[in-house]
Amino acid sequence: MSFDLNILAHGTSKVIQLMDQVNGTMVEIHCKGGLMNRWTVKNEGQGLELILGNLGEADFEMNGFRSGKMSPFSCRVDGGQYQLENQTYEFKKYYLGPHALHGLIYDAEFSIQSSEVHHDYAQVLLSYAYEGADPGYPFPYDIQVQWTLYNDNLIRIKTMVVNKSNKTIPYMDGWHPYFTLGGQVDNYELEFQSNEKLTMRDDMIPTGYKIQENKFDKGLMIGNAHYDDCYLLDPKQNMIQISYEGKSIIVRPLHNYPYLQIYTPDDRKSIAIENLSGAPDCFNNKMGLQQLEPQGQIYFETTYQFNTTPKP
Secondary structure, three states: OOEEEEEEEEOOEEEEEEEEOOOOEEEEEEOEOOEEEEEEEEEOOEEEEOEOOOOOOOOOOOOOOOOEEEOOOOOEEHHHEEEEOOEEEEOOOOEEOOEEEOOOOOOOEOEEEEEEEOOOEEEEEEEEEEOOOOOOOOOOEEEEEEEEEEOOOEEEEEEEEEEOOOOOEEEOOEEEOEEOOOOOHHHOEEEOOEEEEEEEOOOOOEEEEEEEOOOOOOOEEOOOOOOEEEEEEOOOOOOEEEEEOOEEEEEEEEEOOOEEEEEOOOOOOOEEEEEEOOOOOHHHHOOOOEEEOOOOEEEEEEEEEEEEOOOO
16 A cells, blocks of 8 residues: 555644655644644655745744644734624734734644545544634634645645534634745746735735736746735636746645635745635625534635656
């Protein structure tokens, strides 16, 4: 059997390694945060790291929330506040300046629900029960994240959420991986299909307006540009690709991720390609905001794949 799976102790937490032994691919999933902290592939006989992950047992805030699961909101909430049924709620957890940032469970300890190894894939299912501890979101919900490694360097990530409260609740989901192909992102080509980009205030809160922009349709070199921008993807061609020296990573949002946030960190070593179910601050602007009824369920799905172009 070409696939294997290891569960290792990692401080007070656990790490799950999904491995394709034929292709030399390894994916490292951390129970802390439920996230992918490493993705290693074989390229020209050498190991190539495709994720810029967290270095220690994860000070996610210091590392820019690398790889994090963003739930029940992603990006920023204006002033950390929103209204629901004529009541104002205010988040307590992490702030960047005046705004609440990147949700409540990016550092939560997930449990392993199941792990499987088959002839053509290895898979782990993680779960976490949010009990409503933050005053800004006193609504319990259950979340499961299923990571599956297939051959051909393909990873599928499926997130399932169930509302466990007794009222309809707002919800947004997202991921925050920092991808790298080596070298500097200035030399990467970025390609995706989108006709609309959200306009932002200086503090990265959407203005509520959109502008027409499709400059990445045929691929564009990143160069020295800095991006922290949100786009609406073309639903008929929902593929995002970064390419560098014959190597590429392709992200395909398959279900409930119509928004794309692109971020280039200052060190220029990686690029964050963030699948989002809604726009930043959607708890206030309502763009893409999901409403989950009591016991209501919703799922979100995306894939990541590494490819190489044969040399002539």
